[in-house]
Amino acid sequence: MKTDKLLYGAAYYDEYMPYDRIETDFQMMKDAGMNVIRIAESTWSTWEPHEGVFDFTHLQRMLDCATKYELNVIIGTPTYAIPSWLANKSEDMLALTHDGPSIYGHRQNMDITNPVYLDHAKILIEKLMEQVVKYDCVIGYQLDNETKSYDTCGPRAQAMFVERLKKMYPDINEFNHEFGLDYWSNRINSWEDFPDVRGTINQSLSAEYRKFQRDIVTEFLSWQADIVNKYRRPDQFITQNFDYEWHDYSFGLQPEVNQYDAAKCLDIAGCDIYHPSNDYLTGREITACGNIARGLKNNNYLVLETEAQGNIEWLSYPGQLRLQAYSHVANGANMVEYWHWHSIHNAIESYWKGILSHDLAPNRTYKECSVVGNEWKRIGKHLVNLKKKNRVAVIASNEALTGLIEFPMESKTSDGYNTVLRWICDALYMMNIEYDIISSHADNFSDYDYLFVPALYSASEKELHALDEYTVNGGNLIVTFKSGFSDEHLKIYSDTQPHILSKALGIKYDQFTYPSNVKVSFNNTTSNASEWMELVSCDTAETLCYYDHKVWNTYSAVTLNHYGSGRAMYLATLFGENTLIEILKDFFKDDDRLTSNEFSAKFPIVIKRGINDFGKEIVYLLNYSDKDQSIINHKAECTELISDCPIHEGGTITLAPWDVAILEFEM
């Protein structure tokens, strides 16, 4: 989906305001060049104060006023936080989880399989849709918010799970065999004996339940989309606010949602990206998480939430907020929307600050937003709908992620799957190589010249054969440790490891350990091995690095194999980013387009590209440092869009700290 302009704005909550100031706020937004707000998603108890009694006063005020100040509006369905009267309507309204029963208060702890919840949610969404659909300013709908299954494990959900297993396995013996349930007397000899899954020590079963919980989310969003679809105008879109594995900030693939599946009912993907700032701002998350979002529909996406002031430790240095906004758009976002307009005066997110501080006055953050908003008003049509055609893809897999939750690697400080995913993604980012993140279930990979496979711990034979075929047909495959080890139900493959892939990779191993005092060296870089190490032997592959270790030094840490028309590299342990970059440079060395750029620019200059609606090539030069940087344009004559100045071939572009330049080239 394309949007007609770059969207820039904030979530807005008239109902939270300490006093009436909506006209002031919307005027301030308009002055700042903002053009969109997201509303309504959090406050069911305001819209329906008593069962069946509706009060849309705040909603109408906001829509009327948005119309007046020419702000677009995205309506969130307010189903992710229920009113207390609804919680009291059903014994099992709140989810029973692995941690026991939930208590009312927090959002996102109801049982989304509960029919009473679903009935009331449907009524409310329908009432809301009737209110809002007629407003011209309403451009789209966000279904619920950061939806999950909230670990629902109640009797109803578990019964649904058993029914699903029954259908998958008409023969219960086959189920026991695939899941290895003989172990420790966990064998289930009749479906009636199925025990509470919360106590299981069988990771195949636990992982299957997590998959079932992800599918609940897909079904729930699809069910909501159906309701909204009955009402919405054709020009209004449907999106959802997907989030990421959380490490005090957005870190990687979301474990609790299969976003590739869940996005099918949407017109455009949406997400929220929060990240470290000030001395810790690198842009890594904007790229890694943004690439996940862009891959969901293989198209532009909406940043439905990102930090303005954000959490206390995130307060950004002057210039950083603007750099961040441009970075999102450079990565393919069509919207940057802050959470949120005003800092809230009560409750748990009072210190997750918005654009305005609690005094609701124009401040440093607001002024920096105004710069962005007014620049985008001026040049946004050159930036919106930026299309990318990347040659590099990184594979992502919820099943593999779950596998490494169920069978964690040794390191207590890592986050398993996403640590490996980010290891690959961040090295590419630091090399200024743009990449897509795609599902391991993608139909084929032949669109890409390079395919990275981080820790694909759980994979069906079909998936593994697809990788083999990709390579034999000329692809460049890069696989890390812990790939192809277990099947789609975490049953470990019982032949040569890595299963199927060993052929393309030309290697095998049958032992692994935790790397203690182990190093990996390549091209004058040396770094510590961590997380995991496999004792790899080469069949047809050549060894690029052996382990530096007094005993394990006969085993390979990195190997390279020629296979069919392609190449396959294996990384048998995790090591330092610098060393990885050197290895990748060597792997890419005959491919100039990947390893160099026409600006001879390296990180902290980040380069992003794409084709805009005018069919012209856009190149962003983003200065991720607190130093001035000079870049020479070796490419061709172009226009720097913000300054509207021509840059001759050979000309110099100077960037202030945290500054950005946008070059537009004729094709």
Next chain:
Amino acid sequence: MKTDKLLYGAAYYDEYMPYDRIETDFQMMKDAGMNVIRIAESTWSTWEPHEGVFDFTHLQRMLDCATKYELNVIIGTPTYAIPSWLANKSEDMLALTHDGPSIYGHRQNMDITNPVYLDHAKILIEKLMEQVVKYDCVIGYQLDNETKSYDTCGPRAQAMFVERLKKMYPDINEFNHEFGLDYWSNRINSWEDFPDVRGTINQSLSAEYRKFQRDIVTEFLSWQADIVNKYRRPDQFITQNFDYEWHDYSFGLQPEVNQYDAAKCLDIAGCDIYHPSNDYLTGREITACGNIARGLKNNNYLVLETEAQGNIEWLSYPGQLRLQAYSHVANGANMVEYWHWHSIHNAIESYWKGILSHDLAPNRTYKECSVVGNEWKRIGKHLVNLKKKNRVAVIASNEALTGLIEFPMESKTSDGYNTVLRWICDALYMMNIEYDIISSHADNFSDYDYLFVPALYSASEKELHALDEYTVNGGNLIVTFKSGFSDEHLKIYSDTQPHILSKALGIKYDQFTYPSNVKVSFNNTTSNASEWMELVSCDTAETLCYYDHKVWNTYSAVTLNHYGSGRAMYLATLFGENTLIEILKDFFKDDDRLTSNEFSAKFPIVIKRGINDFGKEIVYLLNYSDKDQSIINHKAECTELISDCPIHEGGTITLAPWDVAILEFEM
């Protein structure tokens, strides 16, 4: 309240003794110069072995024997630990808390709002009073012990809470608005919908519940005082053993009790103070916690418990126990009572050792107590009822403390409010400036020349106006970060920060962050900023220090404003004690009485003063070091009381390690 002599003794538990030795014990106490015991507060199951069956054998033995050995007795009502038969009498006898239901065994886990508990407690107290009131040796009563609400959250307590809210807010919309309940659909549209408060994510609600729990304590103690008052003789006092926020030792203001309110039903405040010892002994807690106790009734207080040998890591070096005893008295205590006489041979406090070790023989600790007891027998009449008239006060607030529990600062190692309170108190202590600690709700502050306001995060406009008025009328106000930020219900003020105080302080800010690599420098001292930093701009104030930071260096860390007839200093972050002392010295520089003393003595010599019952000035010189110290008396001729020697003006006083001198001056 005055006492007729310094009280010195220990808690005594005849019922815990492994064999009968009461006469030996009381003789040993008498020999040591001890004159008081506290008894009876812990053993309801001994006094009432079966419902309605009473057995006061041990009690009578103790009172008879105390009479014989001329020991005074304080009777504790034994209601803070219930017998198992009582626990079984009511389904909800034990408190349902945020952590779920309680199990019998621990003390202090019953629900003190339970009528069955209250009925039985009343009967027992009455029976006990009948037993003890007639004994001459009984000088007073301690109500319960370290009373709290024990986080009672059962249905009865929550119903009481809702009733209270209903009365406070006849209009439920006003309640929703003040508490910001629209947020995340937490709006309560009818009182019947009120959810279990334990699940709330609304800190205004949570803080209000904590306040309600503190008020339960006040009511409970007042209810007990009424019962005791029906029986007690006029010469017998009522006290309570207040304790402090616990950090492996007594640290600061107690979060779970409003001691200013709770003390109203008492004749004299009591407290227990436990603190680090040996290499870690500084006297800071004896002063900070003692000053809280002295401020409760603005009068002398009782140290009902302090360590003899105490916990394993507290074993004191020779001389320290005596120094501690004198420090309490120098601070205004009229009693020093150890917990406890004998180390216990079973159960959870076996390693919280008393004066005697488990072998019950005279030991090093006993001998050091004997030195103190016999000195006090000789000179105690000069020391008792020491009156202070301090010019400096530090404000304490339970609401602010709660506010910083609900909205913690970033640092994982600090304890929020009390860290800031102690930062101020400890700097004054190290400067040998004596101070009072008073409630933020005090009627007026004009008795004090200097008023310190640490982290007054939650404050009503009334409280803030009082501070403004204090300053305009000539007071010297020192305010720290996180003051005046939210109202009495933790609703953040929605205008210029700090609310109301910004005028007196001549500053404002709208952003804050966590200080990372930030320093504060003043007069050749430099220290790291920590916990919190506000980006302060001056209006009428001048900046004393800017932040040392590459970006935030245009903002003020410390400011000074002249306002009306007074001055107002603002500390926008927390930094090192040395730097704070330099800043305070500068602030006090025209006030010789604060910054110098007639002994030119500095810490580790601690100086404490007051007027005794003879109307003479007493000056304590306390050597908090393991080195000899010499001090010259520049003040006037005086008598050193312990040695009974005259000290001429200009004479030298030499203190051995951990030693003390007490000078008595004619007025």
Next chain:
Amino acid sequence: MKTDKLLYGAAYYDEYMPYDRIETDFQMMKDAGMNVIRIAESTWSTWEPHEGVFDFTHLQRMLDCATKYELNVIIGTPTYAIPSWLANKSEDMLALTHDGPSIYGHRQNMDITNPVYLDHAKILIEKLMEQVVKYDCVIGYQLDNETKSYDTCGPRAQAMFVERLKKMYPDINEFNHEFGLDYWSNRINSWEDFPDVRGTINQSLSAEYRKFQRDIVTEFLSWQADIVNKYRRPDQFITQNFDYEWHDYSFGLQPEVNQYDAAKCLDIAGCDIYHPSNDYLTGREITACGNIARGLKNNNYLVLETEAQGNIEWLSYPGQLRLQAYSHVANGANMVEYWHWHSIHNAIESYWKGILSHDLAPNRTYKECSVVGNEWKRIGKHLVNLKKKNRVAVIASNEALTGLIEFPMESKTSDGYNTVLRWICDALYMMNIEYDIISSHADNFSDYDYLFVPALYSASEKELHALDEYTVNGGNLIVTFKSGFSDEHLKIYSDTQPHILSKALGIKYDQFTYPSNVKVSFNNTTSNASEWMELVSCDTAETLCYYDHKVWNTYSAVTLNHYGSGRAMYLATLFGENTLIEILKDFFKDDDRLTSNEFSAKFPIVIKRGINDFGKEIVYLLNYSDKDQSIINHKAECTELISDCPIHEGGTITLAPWDVAILEFEM
């Protein structure tokens, strides 16, 4: 019990196999010189898929095939993991514990006092015995597996506990007095008032409950032994797989089982020993834990489980697996059985790897096992049934261990009792002094020349008098801190400490603290004191070291007393192993046999000895290092068994890294 040969093998699970390969597996075992498997202990749900329906297909396959490949079989009764249908048969089938109710899934969480469980267990064991008893290959039975009480605290178990107390204490007052229940109103005035023991703060009560739980285990195993005894052939033995306090590996005495009592119903003791490997392999656990096992029946023992590849971080270096196998046998084991043959493809122990990796192919580990197996086939008859007659014993006590769980020492990093036990054991091991570990309840100690008493915190007067008597009669007693402090119910003794022992030791103390900046020095070694320090004064003893500390330096850290015909040393704190070794060397200095050996070999050469079935002396030389080592035989001419070469007196034995030599001497 003797066995007719060294047993070498692995646990085998045909029912877990991903495909049928039993013939392959057993042929591989046979080729590797293996001769034993353990089967059947984990899979009740496979043997009895529905209540009363039995399916022993896998069992019969294994027994038939074992017969064919001449493997001995140990049958485990499969009662430690129940099927889900059984869990559903009784409301309280799963144990209610201190952590609340259990959920089905994990093994070892049923309530072994539940009669429904016991009835079904009996039926199954009987059915199983009927199946297996007739097979010649079945040589013995393992009862259950790593049996515990699983912290059962349900109403039935607690009622059993109260009944037991009633019998112990006909007078409830005596019970209250001994347990000190007056404290904090915990007095129990009638048995009907007995509260839920899970809430108690009385460690005497808590420890008594733990003892009761240990006795449940003893009774349960004895009950199982009775069932098996009804069926077994006279040539078949009964054993049990005892395990150890777990610290990510086998560390020390098992807190939850009194193995000395529980072993009474067995013919031969069995155990599992898991330990660090690769750079962290020292052999300490093989000796310390093996010595516990050998001490249970004062005879040879079976290592029923030890690691093959084991956990990820345990992967051993080439040669280590063989060294480990020999070390077990050198310590008196008659069997080394790996857990397990094949790595499992599903569930919680998938990464606790067996001999074979998941690919089930011959690997490095299998090949190293083959070396061992084939060597033992050749020389095993010289190694089996090795008898030891040690002169040194270390006392172990479950009550003392429990005492230090209930009253932990200060250090957060230590594990209390076992830290002290291992401190002693490991120093002896490093000195190449072999020792027995025996129960503190042993009838007499006169068989030993040296008796070590680590932290005997809880001990009856009978036990303490036995130690006194041992010494007065000429024994050499070495006692550590925290011995003789409390009686068998954790009531602290109320006279001179250490109770009774103070006389033999010639010392006393009444104070103790945590050692901060305290050192202990002896013979040019200095180390930090840790865990605990007692301020010891000598009566008749002499001081070997005082504490190095600015204040506590007048107190003794190590003392020596001559008492009757014996000597008694006291260690008042824990300090470094090097210093302890120097002190012990000095203590042993007139006893050449202890402090020297005929090979002048020191750690990393470990020396183990014994007499074999031929009446010859066997001396093992085990190289615990990755360096070559040369040892000179100063003893006498002998044969090195592996090489079958004679070694002359004065001859040199050279050991490769992790290698072993076995010398056989004529007596």
